[in-house]
Structure formats: structure tokens, C-alpha cells
Amino acid sequence: MSITFVEGGHAASPVGWGAATAQCGIKYQGRDDLALLVSAGPCSAAAIFTTNKVKAAPVRYDMELMRRSPASLRALVINAGNANACTGPAGDAAVLAMAQAVATALALPVDTVFVMSTGTIGVPMPVAKVLGGIAAAATALAPSHGPAAARAIMTTDTRPKYCAARVDLPSGHTITIGGMTKGAGMIHPNMATLLATVTSDAAVSPVCLDAALRAAANLSFNSISIDGDTSTNDTLLVMANATVGNPPIDDLASPDGQAFLEGLTAVCQHLAKAVVRDGEGATRFVTITVRGAASDADAKLAAMTIAKSPLVKTALYGADPNWGRVLCALGYSGAAIDPDKVLLSFGGMRVLAGGMPLPFDEQVASDMLNVPEVSIDADLGMGDGIATVWTCDFSENYVKINAEYRT
Amino acid sequence: MSITFVEGGHAASPVGWGAATAQCGIKYQGRDDLALLVSAGPCSAAAIFTTNKVKAAPVRYDMELMRRSPASLRALVINAGNANACTGPAGDAAVLAMAQAVATALALPVDTVFVMSTGTIGVPMPVAKVLGGIAAAATALAPSHGPAAARAIMTTDTRPKYCAARVDLPSGHTITIGGMTKGAGMIHPNMATLLATVTSDAAVSPVCLDAALRAAANLSFNSISIDGDTSTNDTLLVMANATVGNPPIDDLASPDGQAFLEGLTAVCQHLAKAVVRDGEGATRFVTITVRGAASDADAKLAAMTIAKSPLVKTALYGADPNWGRVLCALGYSGAAIDPDKVLLSFGGMRVLAGGMPLPFDEQVASDMLNVPEVSIDADLGMGDGIATVWTCDFSENYVKINAEYRT
Numbered sequence: 137m138s139i140t141f142v143e144g145g146h147a148a149s150p151v152g153w154g155a156a157t158a159q160c161g162i163k164y165q166g167r168d169d170l171a172l173l174v175s176a177g178p179c180s181a182a183a184i185f186t187t188n189k190v191k192a193a194p195v196r197y198d199m200e201l202m203r204r205s206p207a208s209l210r211a212l213v214i215n216a217g218n219a220n221a222c223t224g225p226a227g228d229a230a231v232l233a234m235a236q237a238v239a240t241a242l243a244l245p246v247d248t249v250f251v252m253s254t255g256t257i258g259v260p261m262p263v264a265k266v267l268g269g270i271a272a273a274a275t276a277l278a279p280s281h282g283p284a285a286a287r288a289i290m291t292t293d294t295r296p297k298y299c300a301a302r303v304d305l306p307s308g309h310t311i312t313i314g315g316m317t318k319g320a321g322m323i324h325p326n327m328a329t330l331l332a333t334v335t336s337d338a339a340v341s342p343v344c345l346d347a348a349l350r351a352a353a354n355l356s357f358n359s360i361s362i363d364g365d366t367s368t369n370d371t372l373l374v375m376a377n378a379t380v381g382n383p384p385i386d387d388l389a390s391p392d393g394q395a396f397l398e399g400l401t402a403v404c405q406h407l408a409k410a411v412v413r414d415g416e417g418a419t420r421f422v423t424i425t426v427r428g429a430a431s432d433a434d435a436k437l438a439a440m441t442i443a444k445s446p447l448v449k450t451a452l453y454g455a456d457p458n459w460g461r462v463l464c465a466l467g468y469s470g471a472a473i474d475p476d477k478v479l480l481s482f483g484g485m486r487v488l489a490g491g492m493p494l495p496f497d498e499q500v501a502s503d504m505l506n507v508p509e510v511s512i513d514a515d516l517g518m519g520d521g522i523a524t525v526w527t528c529d530f531s532e533n534y535v536k537i538n539a540e541y542r543t
Numbered sequence: 544m545s546i547t548f549v550e551g552g553h554a555a556s557p558v559g560w561g562a563a564t565a566q567c568g569i570k571y572q573g574r575d576d577l578a579l580l581v582s583a584g585p586c587s588a589a590a591i592f593t594t595n596k597v598k599a600a601p602v603r604y605d606m607e608l609m610r611r612s613p614a615s616l617r618a619l620v621i622n623a624g625n626a627n628a629c630t631g632p633a634g635d636a637a638v639l640a641m642a643q644a645v646a647t648a649l650a651l652p653v654d655t656v657f658v659m660s661t662g663t664i665g666v667p668m669p670v671a672k673v674l675g676g677i678a679a680a681a682t683a684l685a686p687s688h689g690p691a692a693a694r695a696i697m698t699t700d701t702r703p704k705y706c707a708a709r710v711d712l713p714s715g716h717t718i719t720i721g722g723m724t725k726g727a728g729m730i731h732p733n734m735a736t737l738l739a740t741v742t743s744d745a746a747v748s749p750v751c752l753d754a755a756l757r758a759a760a761n762l763s764f765n766s767i768s769i770d771g772d773t774s775t776n777d778t779l780l781v782m783a784n785a786t787v788g789n790p791p792i793d794d795l796a797s798p799d800g801q802a803f804l805e806g807l808t809a810v811c812q813h814l815a816k817a818v819v820r821d822g823e824g825a826t827r828f829v830t831i832t833v834r835g836a837a838s839d840a841d842a843k844l845a846a847m848t849i850a851k852s853p854l855v856k857t858a859l860y861g862a863d864p865n866w867g868r869v870l871c872a873l874g875y876s877g878a879a880i881d882p883d884k885v886l887l888s889f890g891g892m893r894v895l896a897g898g899m900p901l902p903f904d905e906q907v908a909s910d911m912l913n914v915p916e917v918s919i920d921a922d923l924g925m926g927d928g929i930a931t932v933w934t935c936d937f938s939e940n941y942v943k944i945n946a947e948y949r950t
Contacts, residue, residue, distance in 0.1 A: 190874030190882045222867065222882070224899045257867040258900040367871055446853065446937075454946025460629065460664040464774055467597030475597045475629070492631045493665040530853075532939040539861025 138304045139399050141406070142312070145300025146282030150312040150337035152176040152379035154277035155285040158269035162262055163217030163255055170269040171285035173212040173333060174242060174277055179375035180339075181209040181250070182346035184353050186370035192221035194251040195369060197231040201247060209375050210248035212333060213238050214289045215266055216318070221257035221368040230261040237267045241274030252331045252371055254291055254318060286316035289331060293318050297410040303338075303399035306391035309382035311338035313399045317407040319370075332357060332372045332407055338396060339378035341386035348388055348397045349374045356404035359436070359525040360412050361443040374400070412526045417534030420452055422527050423511045426471075428479075429521030434471040436523035441469035442512060449530035452510065457501035459487045462512060477517030483510055545711045546806050548813070549719070552707025553689030557719040557744035559583040559786035561684035564695040565676035569669055570624030570662055577676040578692035580619040580740060581649060581684055586782035587746075588616040588657070589753035591760050593777035599628035601658040602776060604638040608654060616782050617655035619740060620645050621696045622673055623725070628664035628775040637668040644674045648681030659738045659778055661698055661725060693723035696738060700725050704817035710745075710806035713798035716789035718745035720806045724814040726777075739764060739779045739814055745803060746785035748793035755795055755804045756781045763811035766843070766932040767819050768850040781807070819933045824941030827859055829934050830918045833878075835886075836928030841878040843930035848876035849919060856937035859917065864908035866894045869919060884924030890917055 148155040153175055157168040183202050185195050213234055220227045231251050239246040253261070286296035300314035319330035340348070349372065357372055378384070385392045413421050424442050429435035442448055445465040451458035459480050466473050480488035483504045487496055504510075555562040559582055564575040590609050592602050620641055627634045638658050646653040660668070693703035707721035726737035747755070756779065764779055785791070792799045820828050831849050836842035849855055852872040858865035866887050873880050887895035890911045894903055911917075 188871060188874035189880050190870050222870065222895070222899050224897070258895075368867075368874065446941075450942050450946045453942065456946065460775075463597050463629065463664075464595060467595035467775065473596050488629070488665075490631070492629050530942055532942045534853075535857050535860065535937055535939045535942055539857045539863065 139402050140302045142300045142302060145314055146298040147173055147285060147314045147316040147333055147335050148279040148282030149300035149314040150335050152337055152377050153314070153335050154279055155281040156273040156276040156278070157281060157284045157288040158273040160215065160265040160269035162215055162265060168284065168288035169216045170266065170273060171214045171288040172238065172270070172273045172277065173285060173335065175210050175375060175377040177377050177379060178248070179209045179377045180342045180345045181373065181375045182342065182349045183374070184349060184372045186367060188368055190221070190368050192219050192253060192257070192369040193223055193227035193231045194220055194253045195371060197228070197235070198250055198371065201250065204247060208248050209250055210244050211238050211242060212250045212252065212373065212375070213270060214252040214254070214331060216289050216291055217255040218253060218259055218261050219255045219257040219369050220253040220261045223258065223260055226260055230263045233263050234266060234270065237270040238274065241271055250373060252369070254289065254331050254369055257368060282314065282316070289316070289318045291318060292416060293414055295414060297407055297414065299403060299406045301399055301403050303395055305382055305395050307383055309380055311336060311380050311382060311396070311399070313403045315403050315407050317411055319411050330357065330370045330411060334374040334400065334403055336374070336376040337380040338376050339382050339384040340376045340396060341384060344386050344388050344393060345374060345376055348400050351397060352401040352404040355401050356408040359523070360408045361440060361525065361527045409526055412528050415528035417531040417536070418528030419531050420529040421509045422452055422529065423524060424527065425511070425522070425524045426514045426516065427522040428515040428517045428519065429523070430472040430519040431521040432523055433521070435521040436525065438466055438469045438471040438473070438514065438516065439523045439525040441465045443525050443527035446530055449527070452505065453529040453531045455502045455506035457482045457487055457496070457498065457505055459493060462514065463488065466514060471516070472518055473516050474518065479515040479517065481513040484513070546809050547709045549707045549709060552721055553705040554580055554692060554721045554723040554740055554742050555686040555689030556707035556721040557742050557784070559744055559784050560721070560742050561686055562688040562692040563680040563683040563685065564688060564691045565680040567622065567672040567676035569622055569672060575691065575695035576623045577673065577680060578621045578695040579645065579677070579680045579684065580692060580742065582617050582782060582784040584784050584786060585655070586616045586784045587749045587752045588780065588782045589749065589756045590781070591756060591779045593774060595775055597628070597775050599626050599660060599664070599776040600630060600634035600638045601627055601660045602778060604635070604642070605657055605778065608657065611654060615655050616657055617651050618645050618649060619657045619659065619780065619782070620677060621659040621661070621738060623696050623698055624662040625660060625666055625668050626662045626664040626776050627660040627668045630665065630667055633667055637670050640670050641673060641677065644677040645681065648678055657780060659776070661696065661738050661776055664775060689721065689723070696723070696725045698725060699823060700821055702821060704814055704821065706810060706813045708806055708810050710802055712789055712802050714790055716787055718743060718787050718789060718803070718806070720810045722810050722814050724818055726818050737764065737777045737818060741781040741807065741810055743781070743783040744785070744787040745783050746789050746791040747783045747803060748791060751793050751795050751800060752781060752783055755807050758804060759808040759811045762808050763815040766930070767815045768847060768932065768934045816933055819935050822935035824938040824943070825935030826938050827936040828916045829859055829936065830931060831934065832918070832929070832931045833921045833923065834929040835922040835924045835926065836930070837879040837926040838928040839930055840928070842928035843932065845873055845876045845878040845880070845921065845923065846930045846932040848872045850932050850934035853937055856934070859912065859936040860938045862909045862913035864889045864894055864903070864905065864912055866900060869921065870895065873921060878923070879925055880923050881925065886922040886924065888920040891920070
């Protein structure tokens with residue numbers, strides 16, 4: 137089983153996919169703010185939505201859509217600049233109008249169209265502008281517009297995030313899995329202000345696709361944290377259009393199923409890490425691995441607690457090998473720990489064992505942390521549980537960006 | 544039942560209390576870094592300790608002490624500059640040496656001495672310096688040194704925090720409740736890097752004192768949040784020496800019991816709010832009230848989730864009436880909510896109702912938030928649950944302080 141990332145690959149890289157963008161002027165001026173992704177044939181689809189009880193209109197629409205017809209998506213439309221959240225009945229009408237406009241322009245049934253929105257919440261959607269953009273985009277679909285689509289959905293992101301990987305299935309076919317994502321602030325497990333779309337040309341049953349997406353999300357988008365907040369619009373969608381002709385994957389435990397899952401996980405991890413790297417004000421990309429936990433769930437709980445601690449994150453910003461704050465976070469994480477059994481390393485350098493700090497050169501350790509990619513490793517000595525999560529540091533610039541974002 | 548705060552009152556204001564300080568040079572130079580609080584007679588006592596699984600040596604010592612002899616404390620010693628956490632067996636020996644030094648100097652049984660430490664963790668306690676300080680302080684006890692004691696226990700605090708209140712008991716006596724606290728960073732429910740001591744001259748049974756402390760803490764120290772982290776050393780202690788001669792309070796539901804509880808709560812709230820006002824880098828003191836929740840527990844969960852959200856706290860720093868972030872926090876708090884029923888106000892100005900923002904003047908709202916004391920009020924419309932919590936904003940300076948604290 138082999139996975140190869142495609143250089144410059146994107147959400148429209150898989151066979152039978154096209155992308156297009158348009159400039160609607162929803163909030164941003166002088167840039168595209170609408171993206172269309174369209175498949176040449178019907179897609180199996182699965183989605184994961186925000187767990188926030190406050191859900192944007194498109195999220196409520198898509199949840200209902202997935203309940204009705206999970207196996208027949210054809211198109212996805214995404215706008216940036218307006219989240220269409222807290223917009224009342226007019227917001228619901230706006231989603232439906234967007235879906236209908238896509239359906240009309242592409243001669244598709246309306247319930248094959250998925251809608252995502254991101255941006256400011258509580259502002260009425262400028263529907264006429266968006267519908268004009270949809271009509272324009274629908275005439276400009278091409279596979280080569282995949283990167284532009286990733287650019288059109290950006291909000292506070294500083295760069296577009298997309299990739300594609302080829303997976304050689306054991307049964308003989310080579311499939312492609314592509315994707316794009318946006319999201320910089322409010323990133324946290326369970327899909328916080330994060331839109332992500334994964335596309336494929338493989339044939340995968342809806343049930344199998346759903347199981348694969350949940351497993352892949354657990355190891356990617358649900359293993360990252362920027363600031364611990366979750367939002368109203370977060371959505372992760374996967375669509376597979378069966379264009380490449382592989383024998384349909386309907387058992388995730390089969391060799392083809394395992395290969396697909398591995399490819400999907402790799403693409404989701406690539407996108408999720410790109411989100412962390414572009415975290416608001418982030419200066420460091422941090423990989424946190426907890427092993428030796430009583431269970432995998434405990435390991436993840438411990439790792440995420442470290443990842444969310446403002447004191448750990450500010451220490452990382454200051455390149456301070458502050459093992460005490462990491463140990464504290466482990467202590468209040470709720471995971472089973474015995475402080476005397478914890479081993480702790482920064483960037484591979486052991487700093488704590490047996491409940492006490494080891495002698496280490498503070499300056500060497502600080503220099504080692506004063507780089508763009510750092511790691512924290514904890515071994516709890518309680519069992520075999522392991523988890524890896526990714527986060528970024530907390531900088532003065534994060535505060536600045538978020539104090540000034542809306543006003 | 545009447546409570547009057549005493550102007551300039553402090554932890555040694557109640558009858559039969561003395562305080563003293565010393566300059567040990569543990570970490571800070573040119574200032575006192577050790578405080579003694581001593582009662583003329585034996586005290587009922589109760590304490591609440593950090594829930595962090597990583598506990599400093601003094602916390603482990605005191606927990607054991609309170610299990611052994613909860614009704615016979617006489618003295619408290621506190622040092623600043625070294626937390627005596629993650630210090631191994633030498634740390635345990637240091638606590639015992641500190642307690643023994645106090646006991647010897649004051650001719651008291653060792654198990655009447657309570658020990659607290661705050662400061663850097665993982666650094667061996669300079670025992671000789673501390674014992675020298677204890678010996679010096681023991682010769683200088685006086686009620687008037689209460690404010691100096693509050694100053695001696697400061698770490699990143701910018702000002703000492705102390706108060707005292709007189710309570711007229713329905714049975715006729717007037718008792719005094721005093722207190723002092725320290726703690727600026729890492730403040731969160733369950734006593735995060737926070738040391739607080741409450742003293743009284745009332746007669747209260749240990750069981751009753753314990754119940755009163757838990758109730759008062761729930762409405763004060765466990766209703767504040769600075770950054771959501773909890774620490775290794777947090778301790779809240781109350782000692783009552785029965786010097787004033789009131790009929791012993793052994794029923795919290797009695798009129799005297801209720802009056803004592805109200806006074807204790809008022810003193811604890813005063814101290815807890817002082818901690819928030821001195822939050823690291825804080826520029827605003829924020830009162831968050833959630834009412835109409837399905838239960839008081841739900842109201843507190845919702846209020847604390849708002850209080851902990853970095854996005855809410857950075858918006859407050861920027862004087863941004865960002866109701867969306869507050870609504871989001873309610874949505875992921877876990878409390879039962881229906882977004883369409885939520886009413887939201889900033890500083891008394893209604894900004895959201897029926898799931899949608901109300902028209903308001905952004906500039907007026909922003910000006911209203913650009914003050915030292917602001918309030919957020921949410922009515923969930925689900926029931927009768929209510930809770931108030933206090934927090935501060937998240938400033939660029941918070942990041943700066945915490946990126947630079949240790950190194």
C-alpha cells in the first residue's frame with residue numbers, strides 16, 4: 137500500500153472534478169470570495185459538523201441534506217466573508233437560494249448541492265451578489281482552478297491550504313484523494329470555524345466513507361487546537377465520485393478499505409497541520425505526543441490539555457522550556473497520571489523524570505525551542521495509550537488579531 | 544444581619560491574631576518573602592486544596608495535617624519565590640523543617656503549623672535561608688503587620704490583596720473575618736496558583752467551618768478564571784480562634800451560622816475579585832452573569848465557558864462588542880441552550896435576542912466596553928438557574944508576561 141503526495145495537487149486533482157471561483161464582493165474587495173467544486177458524476181458523501189449548539193444556517197441545511205440523500209452529491213459551493221450564522225429565517229432562505237442557483241446553473245437536482253459559508257456572523261447574506269457569483273463560476277469550471285478555489289475560501293488565513301495524494305489500491309487501481317481547507321482562529325477538535333473538503337475519484341460506499349471520515353478526522357482535524365474555541369460553521373465533507381473504476385470499497389477492513397483509509401487520513405492530516413501552521417499569530421508549529429497513557433483516550437485528553445494551555449502556549453512563544461507548566465497541564469487534564477512516573481522531553485531533550493526536573497542547560501534548551509517546529513513528548517508510564525496532537529504557540533500577535541478582527 | 548468592611552482591614556484584624564514578615568532572599572532581593580500568621584489560641588480550621596494531580600510538597604503535607612488534626616491549628620507560614628513543587632524527598636523534608644522551625648520558635652506542637660509556598664517550581668527550597676527568616680519573624684509578631692504579610696507573599700502580583708469585615712451575629716456578638724490572598728496568573732476554579740487565608744475570632748465548629756468554606760469558595764474563588772490553568776500549590780485556608788466569645792456556631796442553618804457564612808462569602812468574594820483585578824496583563828474586570836439556565840450548575844458551566852474563551856477575552860481587550868463569540872461559547876459550553884431563546888447584553892445594552900443580533904451602535908457599544916469594569920449578561924430562557932463569575936481580558940501584555948516569566 138503506497139501513498140504519494142502529488143506536487144501542487146488540490147481538491148480538483150482527482151478524476152472527474154472541476155473547480156471555479158468568482159468575485160462576489162460579499163465582504164472582501166478585489167479578490168474571489170466564492171468557490172464551486174463540481175463532480176462529473178454522482179458522489180458518495182459523508183460529513184462531520186460542528187458540535188456547537190449554535191449552528192449556522194448552511195450547517196443546519198447540510199445536516200438535513202445528508203440525512204435525506206447521503207449518496208448523491210454533485211456539487212459544493214462555499215462563500216467567504218459571511219458565515220450566514222445568527223441570520224434567522226432570511227439565512228435559511230439564503231442557503232436554499234444558493235443551492236438552487238448552483239442546481240439551476242448546472243442542471244442538477246437541488247439536493248445534490250452542499251453549501252458552506254465562513255466569515256462574519258450575524259450579518260445578512262447579500263444574496264443577489266452571491267447568486268451572481270454562482271452563475272459566473274458555473275460557466276468557468278476546470279480542474280486547474282483547484283488552487284484558486286482554496287484561495288477564494290480564505291478569511292483570516294494567510295495562505296491557501298490544499299493537497300492531493302495518490303493511493304495505489306491493493307486491488308490494482310490508483311485512486312486520487314484531494315482536498316482543501318480554511319481556518320485560522322477558533323480551531324479546536326470537533327471542527328471549529330474550519331471548512332474542509334476532501335474529494336476523490338474512488339468508488340466507496342456511503343457507509344464505508346462515513347466510517348473512514350470519522351476515523352481520519354479523529355487523527356487529524358480533531359487532533360489540532362489553536363485556541364480551544366469551537367464555532368458555528370465547522371464542516372468537514374468528503375465526496376467520492378467512483379470515476380476511476382475501482383471495485384467499490386464497502387468494507388473498511390478490506391485491503392482496499394485500509395489503503396483508502398490511510399490515504400484519507402494522510403490528506404486530512406496534511407490539511408489539518410496546514411491549518412495549525414497558519415494559526416492566527418502563530419510563530420511555532422508544535423507536535424505533542426503522549427505515550428504510556430492508561431488508554432488512547434487518556435493520551436489524547438492529556439495531549440489536548442497541554443495543547444490548549446495558554447501558559448504552555450505562551451511559554452513556547454517565549455522559547456521557554458517550562459516543563460512545570462506541561463506537568464501542571466497533565467495534572468489537571470483528568471488523565472490518570474502519577475507525577476513520579478512522568479517522563480518529559482522538549483525537542484527530544486529529557487527535562488523531567490521521577491517527578492523532578494533533570495539538570496539541563498537552559499540556554500541550550502531555549503535555543504532548541506526557538507525554531508519554527510518544536511515537539512513535546514510525555515511518557516506517563518501508566519500503560520500503552522498513545523496520541524499525537526498538533527498546536528501552535530500563543531503570541532502577542534494572536535491577541536492583536538483577535539482584539540481587532542471584527543471592528 | 545449586617546456586614547461591614549473594615550477600612551484597611553487585613554488577615555490580622557480579628558481579635559487574637561498577629562502577623563510578621565521576613566526577608567529570606569529565596570528568589571526576590573530587597574523585599575520580604577516570608578509571612579507568619581499566628582493565633583493566640585487554638586483554631587478550628589478547614590482547607591480546600593488544588594485538584595491538580597501534581598501537588599506541591601506543602602500541599603501534600605497540609606492535606607495529611609488536616610486529616611490528622613483539623614481542629615487545632617495555631618500558625619501559618621507562607622514563603623514566596625519557591626513553590627516547593629517537583630522537588631522530591633528534599634521538598635518534603637523542607638516543609639517539615641519549616642513547620643518545625645515555626646513550632647520551635649513559638650513553642651507550639653508541630654502539627655498546629657500549616658505551611659504554604661508559592662513561586663517557581665522544580666527548584667530546591669533554600670531551607671537555611673527560610674529557617675532564618677522564620678526565626679526572625681517569630682520575634683516580630685504584631686496585628687499591625689497584616690498588610691506587610693499580604694505584601695510578602697506576592698509573586699507576579701502587582702499589589703497586595705487583603706481585607707477584613709465585621710459581622711454582627713444575631714445572637715449579639717460582633718465577630719471579625721479577615722483575609723489575604725496572592726495569585727495573578729493561572730487562576731481558575733479549584734484554586735489555581737492561588738494562596739488564600741481567612742482568619743476569624745469567631746467560635747465555629749470544624750465541621751461547620753468546613754461546610755461554610757466550601758459554600759463560600761463556590762461563590763468566590765471557584766467562580767473566577769484568568770486563563771483556565773490550575774496549579775500545584777493552590778490552597779484556601781480558614782482558621783477561627785474563638786477569641787471573641789460568641790456561642791459556638793455548629794449549625795450553618797442557624798441565624799448565627801447564616802451570618803457567619805454570609806460574612807465569609809463576602810470576604811472570599813472580595814479577595815477573589817482582587818485576584819481577578821490583578822490578573823496578569825489584565826486591563827478590564829469582567830462580571831459575567833448567566834440566568835435563566837436549566838440549573839445553577841448549567842448557569843455556572845455556561846458563565847465559566849464564556850470566562851475562559853480566549854476569543855471572548857481578546858474581544859474584551861479590544862472593546863469589541865462581539866456577541867457572536869459569546870454565543871459560540873454558550874453553544875459549546877455543554878449547558879442546555881436554545882440559540883433562539885438567548886438574550887445577550889454587554890454593559891446592560893441588549894445586543895442579541897431570538898438568535899439574531901439587535902441593531903445597536905457599534906461605536907457606542909465599543910465606547911461602553913472601553914472601561915475598566917464591564918459586564919456580560921446572558922439569559923438562556925431555559926429555567927431558573929443563575930450564576931455570576933468574574934474574569935479579566937486577555938491582553939498582549941498577558942502573553943508577554945507569560946512568555947518571559949521564568950527565563
